[in-house]
Amino acid sequence: MTTLEPISEQRPQVFVSYASADSMDAKVIVEGLRSRGINVWLDADEIRPGDHWVESIRTAISASAYFLLLLSKHSVQSSWMTHEVILKELQSRDVTFLPVLLEDCNIPSPLAVYQYFDMRSGVEENLGKLAEALRFTPKIDFEKLSAQTFEQLVVDLLEKLGFVNLQPEIHPRDSGVDAVVEFRQKDPFGAEIREVYAVETKFYRHSRAGLEALRQLAGYAKSDPKINKALLVTNGNLTSVALDWVNDVPKVIGIPIRVIDGTELKRLLLQNTDLVSKYFPPSLSNAS
Structure with missing residues (x-):
């Protein structure tokens, strides 16, 4: 069983972002989380008259472990900060982003790639599950792993x-891709959509993922006609230059590149606790 520890009480655990039209739902969520012992930052409670509003929010985001964005028809149209800017801000500050879906809405493309926490069946009915996902953080320390274990x-x-159909790519030297995998889903009319990804994993100990790895991956994906998407998974974060390049590259090569960085990888693992138990047992977490 993975050893869990509460997130430090010395900093706001959860920052909640919402549209003013969703303030009632936000209040219910915040009060429900607080009643379950979770420290939550809400602007209506924390910003005092005379405070610099934007600076207060930036400071609170920096101090938070999680950023909850309540997604609704109102919030997806919010313009106080563009969604791209939000994601860059969170990435630079190592804050875990968790979108919470309140109702069906057109999720902006920068956010659509993130798995959301679904509250469409009712806010109060799902509060317990949300609190459970936020209350503890596993001791996920990628640096305790070897590069081979990280790949597995x-x-x-x-x-x-x-x-499905993961096929390792064996090359005499690093070609920029480790495997080719498929993802299948149904379109609204029941027809199967088959997406083929070129996948590259990059394990870093003291550096960030840069342009070289991304360019190698893009080059490989473009050279293989059966591949229509690319995926880079890394335990680190992208450099700002690499992040900008990822956003622009689909226009150049016609193939989108999806990046799962260290922060998002931790979030995905929180939703698959059996993998946390397997790869981060207490003996590994406690090793010095």
Whole structure:
């Protein structure tokens, strides 16, 4: 069983972002989380008259472990900060992003790639599950793993997420891709959609994922006609230059590149606790 520890009480555990039209739902969520012992930052409670509003929010985000964005028809149209800017801000500050879906809405493309916590069946009915997901953070320390173990962790996670037909790519030197996998789903009319991903894992100990790995992956994906998407999974974060390049590259090569960085990888593992138990047992977490 994985040893769990509460997130530090010295900093706001959860920052909640919402549209003013959703303030009632936000209040219910915040009060429900607080009643379950979770420390939550809400602007209506924390910003005092005379405070610099934007600076207060940035400070609170920096101090938070989680950023909850309540998604609704109102919030997806919010313009106080663009969604791309939000994601860059969170990534630079190592804050875990968790979108919470309140109702059916058109999720902006930068956010659509994230798995959301579904509250469409009712806010109060799902509060317990949300609190359970936030209350503790496993001792996930990627630096305790070897590069080979990290790759196997990624393989197991992809299988959990529904990817199939994983085919390792064996090359005499690093070609920029470790495997090719498929993801299948149904379109609204019942026809099967088959997506083929080129997958690269990058394990870093003291650096960030840069342009070289992304360019190798993009080059490989473009050279193989059966591949229509690319995926980079890393335990680190992208450099700002690499992040900008990822956003622009689909226009150049016609193939979108999805990046799962260390922060998002931890979030995905929180939803697959059996993998946490397998790869981060207490003996490994306590090793010095």
